[in-house]
Amino acid sequence: MDLPAAHGARARVVVLVSGTGSNMVALADAAARGQVAADVVAVVSDVADAPALARATERGIPAIAVPFDRTDRGAWEARLADAVAAQDADLVVLAGFMRILSGAFLARWPDRVVNVHPSLLPAFRGADAVGDALAAGVDVTGVSVHLVDELVDHGPILAQEPVPVLPGDTRETLLARLHEVEHRLLPRCVDELARDLDHPASTHERSTP
Ligand code: GRF
Secondary structure (H helix, E strand, O other): OOOOHHHOOOEEEEEEEOOOOHHHHHHHHHHHOOOOOEEEEEEEEOOOOOHHHHHHHHOOOOEEEOOOOOOOHHHHHHHHHHHHHOOOOOEEEEOOOOOOOOHHHHOOOOOOEEEEEOOOOOOOOOOOHHHHHHHHOOOEEEEEEEEOOOOOOOOOEEEEEEEEOOOOOOHHHHHHHHHHHHHHHHHHHHHHHHHHHHOOOOOOOOOOO
16 A cells, blocks of 8 residues: 555545546646646546546546446445545545535545535535526626535635626636636645645645635
8 A cells, every 4th residue: 555645645636526527637637747746546437428537547547437326325425435445545526526425425534525616605506506606697706625514515615716707608608717717726725735634734725614
C-alpha cells in the first residue's frame, strides 16, 4: 500500500461522476500538470455509459462503473464505497455525481468528500441550479465548492465565486460561463485540501456558512 498522504505522499483522489465529466477532466489535467498536490487515481460512475468514464480512460485513469441499483440502494452504495476504498482514496470529489450519499458512506471519508455546485449556495440547491437561477431572474449566480454532508448541496463552504447572468443568457451560455469558473475553483480547492492532509495544522481560506 502507498504511504498515506499525511506521511508526505501525494493525495489520492477518486472522482465520482454521472455525466460528461468536464470538471473531472479539468481536475485530472491540472493534477497532471503539477498544479494540484494530488493524483486522480480513479473515476467511478453510477452510470455505466457516462461519457466521463471514456474521458478518464483516454487519460489513462482507471474508469470504474458501479451502476445504480434502485432495488437495493444500500447494497449499491456499499459497492460504491468499496470501489472507492479499494483505490486508497484520501479525498473523494463529486463532479456532476447525481446521487445523494448517506452518512454511512460519508463516515468512511470524514470531511474529505468535496462537491462542486453551480450556484452561490445556499441559493439554488438541487439538480437544476442553472435553470432555477434563470427562472428566478437573478443578475448574479456563481459556483460553490463545499465539503459534503448528508443534505443535498450542503456542508461547509470551501470557496465561492460569483458569475454574472447576462441579458439573453440561455442555459447553455450561462453553464459555459459557470464551467469556466468551476474548472479553476475545483482544482484550487482540491489542491488546498491535499496540502492540508500533508500539513494538518496549516490554515487556508475556508469559511463555514
Ligand atoms: C457541474 O456544473 C457541477 O457543478 C454540477 O454538475 C455539473 C457537472 O458537469 N454538480 P461536468 O460533468 O463536470 O461537465
